[in-house]
Amino acid sequence: MDKKIRIAIDGPAAAGKSTIAKLVAGRLGYTYIDTGAMYRALTHKAIGAGVDLEEAGEVEALLPGTQIILEPGAEGQTVLLDGEDVTGVIRTSAVTNGVSAVSAHAGVRAYMVAEQRRMAREGGVVMDGRDIGTAVLPDAELKVFMTATVEERARRRHLENLARGFDSDLGELAREIAIRDKKDSERPVSPLVRARDAVLLDTTDMTIEDAADAIIRLAGEKVD
Ligand code: CDP
Ligand code: CDP
Numbered sequence: 001m002d003k004k005i006r007i008a009i010d011g012p013a014a015a016g017k018s019t020i021a022k023l024v025a026g027r028l029g030y031t032y033i034d035t036g037a038m039y040r041a042l043t044h045k046a047i048g049a050g051v052d053l054e055e056a057g058e059v060e061a062l063l064p065g066t067q068i069i070l071e072p073g074a075e076g077q078t079v080l081l082d083g084e085d086v087t088g089v090i091r092t093s094a095v096t097n098g099v100s101a102v103s104a105h106a107g108v109r110a111y112m113v114a115e116q117r118r119m120a121r122e123g124g125v126v127m128d129g130r131d132i133g134t135a136v137l138p139d140a141e142l143k144v145f146m147t148a149t150v151e152e153r154a155r156r157r158h159l160e161n162l163a164r165g166f167d168s169d170l171g172e173l174a175r176e177i178a179i180r181d182k183k184d185s186e187r188p189v190s191p192l193v194r195a196r197d198a199v200l201l202d203t204t205d206m207t208i209e210d211a212a213d214a215i216i217r218l219a220g221e222k223v224d
Helices: 019-026 034-051 056-060 094-105 106-119 132-136 148-162 170-186 208-223
Strands: 006-010 029-034 066-072 076-079 125-129 141-147 201-202
Touching: 006 019, 006 208, 019 125, 019 208, 029 034, 029 076, 029 094, 029 106, 034 066, 034 076, 034 094, 034 125, 056 106, 056 148, 066 125, 094 106, 094 125, 094 141, 094 170, 106 132, 125 132, 132 141, 132 201, 141 208, 148 170, 201 208
Parallel strands: 006 125, 006 141, 029 125, 141 201
Antiparallel strands: 066 076
């Protein structure tokens, strides 16, 4: 594959986007860009600054002094917020539960979308998020909308938590995921929706490998 295309992967929480996007990027020699990490980093900063996450003005006032850098590495992506490594801390439940409020603000989205377009300028990227195929890269050569049932997605997050050494309530996880999906899908600016030209990939009964293979096959069709 000589031509380096842009692959946009969108979908609800825990559908498998980042795991599969990373795998696809590795196989194609592309750069993986986790746009959710950028919204999480800003949310972490906003919580630390004690601002009201629902208040657009308060959150957006943080943007001029903010620098978010995604550094690709062999172990995945390192997230630097104002020079500090926040890769781990942006996955805490405080951030997870606050991120949809922060990412709904129009000024926040404009800032992030501009940054993300700049990062994808050269092509050869697999970018995952909620609005990549609709707003960030509407002319991406390949768009995938990845889904799975909410029960399966909660089960996956539960297993992930167990692997990290803590137990979680499956029903509670499913509720949290459903609330975040609803907020992300109903916000006025760049809601989570399937782009008309996105391929639907339901990973409920798919392994990670099968899903990655399916995307690589689709990418192959785009570069031929
Ligand atoms: O990995 P997970 O599905 O839990 O979420 P994420 O990709 O880390 O994204 C966290 C949150 O950031 C989402 O729930 C959205 O509120 C927001 N987000 C967004 O609005 N637009 C994107 N392109 C990516 C994430
Ligand atoms: O990025 P997103 O929130 O969409 O999902 P993820 O963080 O990549 O995936 C959530 C969890 O589901 C991870 O632990 C994956 O290993 C797992 N997964 C799976 O078991 N089977 C799949 N087909 C896809 C993901």
